[in-house]
Amino acid sequence: MPVTHSPEQTIASDRTVRLLDTTLRDGEQAPGVSLSPDEKVEIARSLERAGVSVIEAGSACTGAGERQAISRVTDLDLDARVTSFCRGMKGDIDLALDCDVDGVHIVVPASDRHVEGKVGTSREDNLENTAELVAYAKDHDLWVEVIGEDGSRADLDYLERLAETSLEAGADRFCFADTVGHTGPEHTHEAVSRLADLGPVSAHTHDDLGLGVTNALAAVSAGADLVHCTVDGLGERAGNVALEEVAIALDHVYDVETLDLEEVYDLAQIVARATGVQLPPNKAVIGENAFTHESGIHTDGTLKDDKMYEPYAPETVGRERRLALGKHTGRAGVRAALEEHGVEADDDEVAEIATRVTELGDRGRRVTDADLLAIAEDVTGDDRDRVVDLLDLSATSGGAVPTASVRLSVDGEERVASGTGSGPVDAAVSAVREALGSMADAELESYHVDAVTGGTDAVVTVEVTMVRDDRSVTVARSEADITRASVTAMVDALDRLLAADQQPLAPADD
Numbered sequence: 001m002p003v004t005h006s007p008e009q010t011i012a013s014d015r016t017v018r019l020l021d022t023t024l025r026d027g028e029q030a031p032g033v034s035l036s037p038d039e040k041v042e043i044a045r046s047l048e049r050a051g052v053s054v055i056e057a058g059s060a061c062t063g064a065g066e067r068q069a070i071s072r073v074t075d076l077d078l079d080a081r082v083t084s085f086c087r088g089m090k091g092d093i094d095l096a097l098d099c100d101v102d103g104v105h106i107v108v109p110a111s112d113r114h115v116e117g118k119v120g121t122s123r124e125d126n127l128e129n130t131a132e133l134v135a136y137a138k139d140h141d142l143w144v145e146v147i148g149e150d151g152s153r154a155d156l157d158y159l160e161r162l163a164e165t166s167l168e169a170g171a172d173r174f175c176f177a178d179t180v181g182h183t184g185p186e187h188t189h190e191a192v193s194r195l196a197d198l199g200p201v202s203a204h205t206h207d208d209l210g211l212g213v214t215n216a217l218a219a220v221s222a223g224a225d226l227v228h229c230t231v232d233g234l235g236e237r238a239g240n241v242a243l244e245e246v247a248i249a250l251d252h253v254y255d256v257e258t259l260d261l262e263e264v265y266d267l268a269q270i271v272a273r274a275t276g277v278q279l280p281p282n283k284a285v286i287g288e289n290a291f292t293h294e295s296g297i298h299t300d301g302t303l304k305d306d307k308m309y310e311p312y313a314p315e316t317v318g319r320e321r322r323l324a325l326g327k328h329t330g331r332a333g334v335r336a337a338l339e340e341h342g343v344e345a346d347d348d349e350v351a352e353i354a355t356r357v358t359e360l361g362d363r364g365r366r367v368t369d370a371d372l373l374a375i376a377e378d379v380t381g382d383d384r385d386r387v388v389d390l391l392d393l394s395a396t397s398g399g400a401v402p403t404a405s406v407r408l409s410v411d412g413e414e415r416v417a418s419g420t421g422s423g424p425v426d427a428a429v430s431a432v433r434e435a436l437g438s439m440a441d442a443e444l445e446s447y448h449v450d451a452v453t454g455g456t457d458a459v460v461t462v463e464v465t466m467v468r469d470d471r472s473v474t475v476a477r478s479e480a481d482i483t484r485a486s487v488t489a490m491v492d493a494l495d496r497l498l499a500a501d502q503q504p505l506a507p508a509d510d
């Protein structure tokens with residue numbers, strides 16, 4: 001939202017605003033990111049499910065592999081318009097045409113730094129070239145957006161001329177690009193207002209100053225009706241404005257619908273998996289902590305009223321609320337967590353458990369379900385026999401096929417099994433599943449590894465969350481050996497899930 005408010009700088013709820021996703025082009029330009037054709041297809045399908053209007057599938061000029069990937073996306077025959085990025089040259093438009101795209105983004109320089117310093121042309125020649133390229137693309141029945149690169153650092157009068165030339169030559173729209181994410185909402189508003197007087201305008205904002213969403217909203221308030229964004233905010237340097245953030249901001253603050261919001265979390269995870277770029281836990285909408293409450297005050301408030309510490313329900317974006325345990329946990333949070341695991345405890349016991357949870361948190365530890373349950377057993381004196389225990393583990397990865405064998409105690413009986421897998425952890429997990437048979441019918445919901453210390457002798461912490469029916473248990477184990485840490489964590493989680501099956505749930509209103 002613009003910092004300086006005036007009545008015309010708002011966004012009316014009856015505005016039609018559409019989203020252009022450039023995860024497959026600008027997102028893929030993030031350092032270290034490269035998507036296979038199959039991954040592009042999977043992401044494009046998810047973008048279509050979410051209801052994105054335009055999918056920029058790549059840059060046809062990059063090479064044969066990229067063209068094959070773009071063609072795979074155009075072959076999907078999606079409702080969304082599928083486009084390619086093109087530099088300001090006819091050859092690029094031809095390559096895009098080879099991929100059978102619906103449209104192109106013709107990127108031409110807008111600032112003098114780009115006109116003279118990068119492309120080595122003049123303002124006038126740039127205008128002439130742009131008009132020719134637009135006419136060429138229109139002659140080939142393409143939808144055309146002209147992007148004035150580095151537009152936020154361009155002379156505004158020249159930017160207007162560039163937009164006017166593009167639109168007069170037949171372009172469907174002109175895009176205001178804050179290429180290096182350097183500007184603020186006031187300038188964005190002024191520039192886009194002037195461009196919107198000439199014809200349809202899009203906004204392409206980067207997040208170098210953390211102003212990506214602010215500038216996108218300023219552009220919309222000034223008349224832009226198409227916002228370029230990327231899933232998870234991936235993109236060059238600090239990234240582009242995040243699709244999920246623009247969509248929720250428009251929905252929550254301005255009541256303007258752009259997407260099926262329930263799809264955004266799935267989308268975020270698909271992109272994180274494909275790109276290998278982890279979702280930061282504190283990221284709005286999609287971060288692990290976005291709907292997690294730990295502190296006593298917040299947990300207590302949330303248990304009294306869901307909305308107490310949340311701007312909108314997590315289900316809006318396909319997520320669930322989570323109460324975490326840690327240094328700041330209070331009694332209400334502990335009681336709720338114990339109830340979730342079917343553990344009964346009186347008020348004094350809850351107070352003692354809360355104190356011990358806080359102490360564990362004070363030591364810098366994330367407190368998992370397994371930690372809570374172990375503390376609760378100690379405090380309530382409700383010792384139990386383990387259902388499953390790991391007695392022995394060996395794993396080898398030197399040969400052609402990684403192999404592992406395990407010896408488990410299952411309900412007091414010893415079982416031995418072996419397994420193979422893609423690596424020693426995978427092999428050991430197969431061996432555990434083999435030994436447990438149908439008792440291992442729990443799903444591994446998440447698996448995280450953190451090196452706690454540096455160096456090749458690092459201690460690693462493996463945290464797993466396993467789910468069986470509607471119960472989930474998180475366990476963390478630290479060891480120097482990653483295979484042992486993984487298997488111990490998994491066996492402990494299975495043990496907790498199986499033990500939970502053997503005890504009745506406490507009444508909900510206890």
Ligand SMILES: CC(C)C(=O)C(=O)O
Nearest residue numbers: 107147149150177179
């Ligand atoms: C080249 C253009 C489209 C771009 O990505 C930008 O300006 O950030």
